[in-house]
Amino acid sequence: MNKPEKLAVPRVRAEADGTFSITTGKVDIGQGISTALAQIAAEELGVDVSKIRMLSPNTSESPDEGVTSGSLSIQDGGKSLRAACAAFRGSPEKSSEHYKIVGKSVPRLDLPAKFAGKPSYLQDMQLPGMLHGRVVRPPHTFKRLISLGETKGITVVQDGSFVGVLAETEFEAIEAQKKVRARAKWEAGPEAPEDWAPWLKAHVAQDIISKETKDDAAKARAVKTVKGAYTKPLIAHASIGPSCAIAQWKDGKLEVWSHTQGIYNLRKELALVLRTNEADIVVRHAEGAGCYGHNGADDVALDAALLARKAGGRPVRLQWMRDDEFAWEPYGPAAAYEMEAGLDAEGRIVFWRHDFWSNGCTHRPGRLDKPTLWAAGQIADAFERAPATNPPLPAGGSDRNALPGYDFPDQRVMNHYVTEMPVRGSSLRALGAFGNVFAIESFMDELALEAGSDPVSFRLKHLKDPRAIAVIQEIAPRFRKGAGHGIAYAKYKNLGAYCAVLAEVEADGAELRCKRLVAAVDVGLPVNPDGVINQVEGGLIQAASWTLKEAVKPGMLGWEDYPILKFTEVPAVEVLLIRNSFNSVGAGECTMGPVAAAIANALHDALGVRARHLPLTPENIAKAINA
Amino acid sequence: MKINVNGSPLESSAHPDTPLLYVLRNDFGLVGSRFGCGGGQCGACMVLVDGRPMASCDVLLSFIQDKKIITVEGLDGRVQRALVAEQAAQCGYCMSGIAVSASAFLQKNSSPTEDQIREALEKHLCRCGSHSRVIRAVQRVAREQA
Numbered sequence: 001m002n003k004p005e006k007l008a009v010p011r012v013r014a015e016a017d018g019t020f021s022i023t024t025g026k027v028d029i030g031q032g033i034s035t036a037l038a039q040i041a042a043e044e045l046g047v048d049v050s051k052i053r054m055l056s057p058n059t060s061e062s063p064d065e066g067v068t069s070g071s072l073s074i075q076d077g078g079k080s081l082r083a084a085c086a087a088f089r090g091s092p093e094k095s096s097e098h099y100k101i102v103g104k105s106v107p108r109l110d111l112p113a114k115f116a117g118k119p120s121y122l123q124d125m126q127l128p129g130m131l132h133g134r135v136v137r138p139p140h141t142f143k144r145l146i147s148l149g150e151t152k153g154i155t156v157v158q159d160g161s162f163v164g165v166l167a168e169t170e171f172e173a174i175e176a177q178k179k180v181r182a183r184a185k186w187e188a189g190p191e192a193p194e195d196w197a198p199w200l201k202a203h204v205a206q207d208i209i210s211k212e213t214k215d216d217a218a219k220a221r222a223v224k225t226v227k228g229a230y231t232k233p234l235i236a237h238a239s240i241g242p243s244c245a246i247a248q249w250k251d252g253k254l255e256v257w258s259h260t261q262g263i264y265n266l267r268k269e270l271a272l273v274l275r276t277n278e279a280d281i282v283v284r285h286a287e288g289a290g291c292y293g294h295n296g297a298d299d300v301a302l303d304a305a306l307l308a309r310k311a312g313g314r315p316v317r318l319q320w321m322r323d324d325e326f327a328w329e330p331y332g333p334a335a336a337y338e339m340e341a342g343l344d345a346e347g348r349i350v351f352w353r354h355d356f357w358s359n360g361c362t363h364r365p366g367r368l369d370k371p372t373l374w375a376a377g378q379i380a381d382a383f384e385r386a387p388a389t390n391p392p393l394p395a396g397g398s399d400r401n402a403l404p405g406y407d408f409p410d411q412r413v414m415n416h417y418v419t420e421m422p423v424r425g426s427s428l429r430a431l432g433a434f435g436n437v438f439a440i441e442s443f444m445d446e447l448a449l450e451a452g453s454d455p456v457s458f459r460l461k462h463l464k465d466p467r468a469i470a471v472i473q474e475i476a477p478r479f480r481k482g483a484g485h486g487i488a489y490a491k492y493k494n495l496g497a498y499c500a501v502l503a504e505v506e507a508d509g510a511e512l513r514c515k516r517l518v519a520a521v522d523v524g525l526p527v528n529p530d531g532v533i534n535q536v537e538g539g540l541i542q543a544a545s546w547t548l549k550e551a552v553k554p555g556m557l558g559w560e561d562y563p564i565l566k567f568t569e570v571p572a573v574e575v576l577l578i579r580n581s582f583n584s585v586g587a588g589e590c591t592m593g594p595v596a597a598a599i600a601n602a603l604h605d606a607l608g609v610r611a612r613h614l615p616l617t618p619e620n621i622a623k624a625i626n627a
Numbered sequence: 628m629k630i631n632v633n634g635s636p637l638e639s640s641a642h643p644d645t646p647l648l649y650v651l652r653n654d655f656g657l658v659g660s661r662f663g664c665g666g667g668q669c670g671a672c673m674v675l676v677d678g679r680p681m682a683s684c685d686v687l688l689s690f691i692q693d694k695k696i697i698t699v700e701g702l703d704g705r706v707q708r709a710l711v712a713e714q715a716a717q718c719g720y721c722m723s724g725i726a727v728s729a730s731a732f733l734q735k736n737s738s739p740t741e742d743q744i745r746e747a748l749e750k751h752l753c754r755c756g757s758h759s760r761v762i763r764a765v766q767r768v769a770r771e772q773a
Contacts, residue, residue: 029718030755111711111719114716114720114722114723115707115711116699116700116707117657117659117699117723124652126656170649171645171649239718241661242663289663289720291718319662530714534717538717540756545756558664559752567744567761567762568745570758570759572759573759
């Protein structure tokens with residue numbers, strides 16, 4: 001990451017019309033980062049935001065800033081841009097007390113055109129002479145293609161078990177895809193486990209101690225031991241716009257338009273799989289529909305490049321259909337958690353055990369010596385694909401936020417890492433933090449109850465960090481025990497945003513409705529306060545949807561197989577933004593885990609039932625009632 | 628086939644079984660109707676067919692002969708201005724469809740309750756979670772036209 005690249009275009013360039021062109025390695029994935037980065041550039045250059053033109057990143061002109069992920073675009077991308085702009089002016093960076101543009105709720109620069117229906121997304125791009133492609137895969141994993149069947153009149157591209165079709169019009173491509181798929185025969189691949197927790201526990205490749213601190217004297221003070229086991233299912237990104245890419249080969253050189261989160265990583269992976277040189281590939285970023293992590297963007301880019309190789313130099317637009325996306329996007333992996341803790345006579349936690357079982361949480365391309373993308377394992381000269389891995393702690397992957405943010409004297413956190421992957425998982429918003437925080441913060445409520453304490457003061461008793469205490473105290477006055485209220489707290493990645501969430505639910509038997517979510521959030525100095533609030537609101541609602549409804553079922557094809565929260569079901573949301581001048585950190589992921597636990601805790605407050613298995617559907621709540 | 632889109636007569640040579648969505652996007656450059664599911668399940672490609680919201684991915688070209696189509700590009704802009712005022716989006720991919728449905732709804736009901744707004748938009752999926760801002764935007768239009 002952040003390799004010094006020889007760039008054809010400087011980071012900052014003054015244009016003849018008085019505007020400034022800015023290159024950045026961070027990409028807009030629907031979070032509005034371009035506006036926030038434009039504010040940072042405008043601030044340092046001392047010009048109005050309207051004078052800033054953010055150039056779309058590509059591998060021949062933009063800095064390599066790694067992957068746009070992990071809520072790091074403001075923290076890292078903003079920092080490097082600030083430095084570049086200050087260097088351009090030849091003056092030191094402004095100090096935050098002099099900011100006039102950073103810290104203001106500048107309206108998003110991109111929204112008017114999007115709302116007007118202007119071409120805004122890669123899906124909307126049309127190139128001269130463009131062909132339409134579709135990839136042909138069954139809606140389940142497979143070992144190999146057995147036979148294609150009759151394909152007369154259809155332009156089929158086949159490379160081993162990789163199959164696609166090309167057509168002059170999009171409708172013809174879709175019809176051709178349907179016909180070929182109906183006739184092709186596939187040898188089925190590994191089946192997804194029905195119950196993930198026992199499967200994961202039976203397939204551990206490595207036990208890794210994430211953290212251990214011993215305090216035997218403290219541990220000996222325990223008068224009560226409490227245990228809890230929790231699970232989370234596979235969760236889909238389920239973006240409204242399925243993944244899309246355009247690829248064109250000309251004179252042995254490949255140009256790819258992609259909504260990837262990492263243009264350089266994708267280029268590296270494409271070179272590896274296509275057995276060509278990175279120097280002969282240009283990856284251009286174009287915005288896609290909302291991106292919540294590693295979705296089908298990179299896979300479809302490789303698929304498009306394979307189809308375009310047989311397109312006689314014409315560009316090929318490959319749109320994954322809804323069923324392609326649901327079947328082949330990399331999901332957020334399933335995981336199991338076992339917690340154990342001891343309370344002393346004063347109701348204080350003296351020891352803490354947290355064990356979790358999961359695949360790795362990143363299967364992103366271009367990071368390992370083996371490829372990760374689907375087609376790499378499907379072409380005739382196939383590659384062995386790498387397993388999912390974890391970024392190192394403290395940010396971590398499946399272990400993200402597994403380290404408790406509380407002060408416990410004796411603790412051990414153990415990562416039971418599973419490499420075998422019958423269903424492919426990768427990075428979904430917050431990675432392991434969603435499940436770990438769900439487990440930790442549900443368990444904290446269980447412990448509070450055992451200690452005869454209320455959830456607010458029990459948490460505060462185990463916290464020293466004033467910023468953590470502040471976000472909890474911000475929502476505390478809203479908390480009313482017995483009103484279907486639950487709270488939860490986490491500091492994202494243990495180094496990012498502080499977030500405390502209050503959930504208010506209504507339970508009618510096993511039917512659970514989340515009526516309201518309130519989040520108190522500290523992201524340091526908010527570059528664009530309304531942008532932060534907007535992301536947090538979205539994070540609250542998406543996390544509520546994961547928590548209440550979502551679990552991937554093998555063979556799912558459409559939205560009826562994967563319901564998400566609808567307009568009549570979404571909770572009211574409120575964001576209490578703490579204002580300070582600490583370093584700015586990202587806001588997009590901090591709500592995910594706290595929401596899940598806050599809702600489960602609110603369910604307990606409403607019904608007296610502890611639901612430890614996500615999602616909190618009527619079926620799972622009924623099981624918890626009958627347990 | 629002759630069709631009428633946003634008040635303009637247009638001629639399409641596409642196969643009559645082609646879903647309207649692809650005709651709008653690829654033949655007429657009206658890409659504001661976004662592709663989401665191809666099966667009428669998400670609302671990203673909503674258009675008005677003789678004033679009634681329909682998913683254009685689920686409407687065949689042959690069906691719309693002699694009917695009047697309004698796409699997001701043909702709206703009067705009031706809903707979109709309110710969406711901007713409320714900054715009602717993260718990615719915005721679903722919003723042109725939502726704008727179409729909201730416009731039609733506000734024609735029928737100029738002072739809706741929050742529950743009525745939610746019901747009216749029930750067919751629209753938004754994955755980024757911008758629902759509460761969308762509801763506020765629809766309320767804003769109702770307020771401004773009162």
